[in-house]
Amino acid sequence: MKVIKFGGSSLASGTQVQKAINIIVADPARRIVVVSAPGKRRKGDIKVTDLLLQLAAAVQAGSDTSAIRDEILARYRDIADYFSMGGSDIIAKLRAHLEALEARQYPSTEHLYAAFMAQGENMNARLIARVMSHLGYRARFVDPKDLGMVVDGAPRSANLLEGSYATIAHYRLEEGEIIIVPGFFAYDKDGNYATFARGGSDITGSILARGFDVDLYENFTDVSAIYAVNPEIVDHPRAINTLTYREMRELSYAGFSVFNDEAIIPVITAGIRVNVKNTNDPDAPGTMIAPTKDVRHHHLITGVAASNGFTALYLHRYLLNKEVGLTLKILQVLYKYKVSYEHMPSGIDDLTIIFDKSQLNATQMSALTDDIREAINPDKMEWFDDFAIIMVVGEGLYARENLIAQVLDQLAKIGIAPTMINQGASQISTMIGVDSKRADEAVRVIYQLSSCEKLPQAALS
Incomplete structure (x- = not known):
């Protein structure tokens, strides 16, 4: 069994979501799917998460939220329309969900922001599960709460409680089904939304890979490999075929944005390999991140x-x-x-x-x-x-x-x-x-x- 995670650029539009679905169903081992919020569709576009940040600020200030709420929902409607789901009630349900969040009382401003920042992934997972069901696949939305993901720490910098892994391990998938899980957030002991730090969807994927003890964690993004240097600094740099966990953490810490340095810790603990791949070129081998004993290096400097x-x-x-x-x-x-x-x-x-x-x-x-x-x-x-x-x-x-x-x-x-x-x-x-x-x-x-x-x-x- 595999965990497969898609980044924001991989789910930014209906076209991109279709590519992701094609990848999911191409391998029956891909049973656990982690999704990010829709990212930028083109240069100058805005991420849904940034729109949600604006919505949270408007709610906090007591300002009119209708325009920004409509702009957020339009992003999801465009994806639904791509799949000819005009007769579905999914967008109405997402609207009601956002309006209910706006009406809630929160323990603090940080809790309010965490709740709204989590909704890009939350609503996208709900929509993609419905899209896949509409297309005839056995797909089901699963909330992090259903998996037993409980966190402590600050509302916008949460840490998973160790006991959550045992709860995840006991969660049972139905025969032949695919579960769609939102990345980036979980819940504290009081049931409040709490988000992970930067790279939060990567963290969710890594947590589920360890919890379900999968064979491989596939992380799909918009590049075909991790490169030896930033392509914006050096033209056509060498692709890295394999990386050790230690090397990935060091490089991520210093600026490699493909994979978050904190996100890899759960898979290190479990010894699970991570394959970073390209949604737009899924047949490319990508970069494999693995324990040191499994990596055969050819360069002094990786x-x-x-x-x-x-x-x-x-x-x-x-x-x-x-x-x-x-x-x-x-x-x-x-x-x-x-x-x-x-x-x-x-x-x-x-x-x-x-x-x-x-x-x-x-x-x-x-x-x-x-x-x-x-x-x-x-x-x-x-x-x-x-x-x-x-x-x-x-x-x-x-x-x-x-x-x-x-x-x-x-x-x-x-x-x-x-x-x-x-x-x-x-x-x-x-x-x-x-x-x-x-x-x-x-x-x-x-x-x-x-x-x-x-x-x-x-x-x-």
């Missing part, structure tokens, strides 16, 4: 990714490394402001704290600066706002002792001096900090090196 979404705080103080508890003082300040850090490379007199930019605003940065200065009295303290992180990732990095030296040499040749270098103990990735204005240039030269550096045959065995 992929290179860059992200500009970081800011860094640099601290300098002589004998910094000798003071017991200094790092604890810094962490206590971060805890005070509910801010987590991404990395904290250090030297004997220097320490750099790297943050996700989305966590900080100008007020928080100013307050953090004042409190850290008071706590540790540094000789020098400076924020680097134009800060990009480049991740050089590959299970084969360990096989060539001078590879990172070659990378730095290539950067030096084009006048890029890294502001920070950090290599984890796993030896599968090296993080390089550079000026964000030159990040793409740095990625290109590293990719050129990676495309010609191959593992020796002895390392492949």
